[in-house]
Amino acid sequence: MTKNALPQRIGVIGAGRMGAGIAHAFLLGGADVVVVESSPEAAAAGQERIERSLAKSAERGQSEHGAVTMTTDRQALAGCGLVVEAVPEDADLKAEVLTEIAGIAPDAWLGTNTSSLSVTDLAARLPQPERLIGLHFFNPVPSSSLVEIVVSPTTADELTAAAQGWVAAIGKTAVTVQDSPGFASSRLGVMIALEAMRMVDEGVASVQDIDAAMELGYRHPVGPLKTTDFVGLDVRLAIAEHLERELGPRFAPPQVLRDKVAAGHLGRKTGQGFYDWSTEK
Structure with missing residues (x-):
């Protein structure tokens, strides 16, 4: 895999405005994306958001993209190389989701889209804290050029380097910050x-x-x-x-x-x- 290459298969938890935008960015980067929502109704709404974003990209000449799978079954994340959670900004909820995904996809790197919560604290609640990094996308994701990479003391150096490559692969600019309250942005x-x-x-x-x-x-x-x-x-x-x-x-x-x-x-x-x-x- 080249330095800036995305994993072939990426998971996104949550298909609200942020989750759909993150999925859209990875799809345009060429990855196949599995998006997990909590209910069939939320999944249908998320599918519509992503399809609408892809249609707008096609109008701008960006018609090539990976395949998207929308599901309510988190087991579908098995085999992903990266899974990013985009659930509401609640530390207990995020930790619960990340812990479950760590078991379902034991070889995957994990990303949290938190905009202010401690990545260090979230990592400490995982069996392998070195697998977690902060990937703070900005709303609206399709038109934003920035991703803030948040590194905790336990984040693997390999993961930090890979994350910087992933951001470049989706055509955005990374700023890398150490975990602290509110990060920089x-x-x-x-x-x-x-x-x-x-x-x-x-x-x-x-x-x-x-x-x-x-x-x-x-x-x-x-x-x-x-x-x-x-x-x-x-x-x-x-x-x-x-x-x-x-x-x-x-x-x-x-x-x-x-x-x-x-x-x-x-x-x-x-x-x-x-x-x-x-x-x-």
Whole structure:
């Protein structure tokens, strides 16, 4: 296998927006991808997401891709060379899934798509902690050029080198960081977003003007509040609470974020967040 070659068969756990995007990236890289969901309904929705993404890629001239298998049976992951979990940001859930997959696919490398949880702690709950690495993809995966590789003290050097090759193989750029609260990207991105939310709370400026200040003044492609809508306000709240516990009160979630999550306004996925997405198809 060449340095940048993907495993021939890759597993992805979860086919929500992130999981489907990760599967799409590996498919375009030429791998065959097995995607596992928790129910037939979720699997059907995930299949539709992936097919829609592949159709858009074909319109851009990217018609070659590997084969996708959608299933609810985790045993289908046997024989995969890499399995990436993209389940909700809950340490116990991720550890449970990773432990099960470690047994089903004993020769596979394991990746966690966590955006803030400790890869070190997750690895410590596995029978072979050296098999786990953080592969933090960004939403939306198809248009994002970055993957943050998170290395724990127990991650095998061979796995770190392989992961850097995998990211190159799917046409993205890797940044490699040591495991720490929030890594590099979430720590910086969440801090900017929380300050933007505080400015909304204080009436400093409108949501649109705060985002425009960062987009036009600092050349951010998308402002911090619109990015929060893409990520999900519930996800941002969970990350902020985790970072507050780990790093102190500077990461305390603003009241506007708590209020919106309590009201079910979670961003693009629910049709309402800091912006109105209800008319989006």
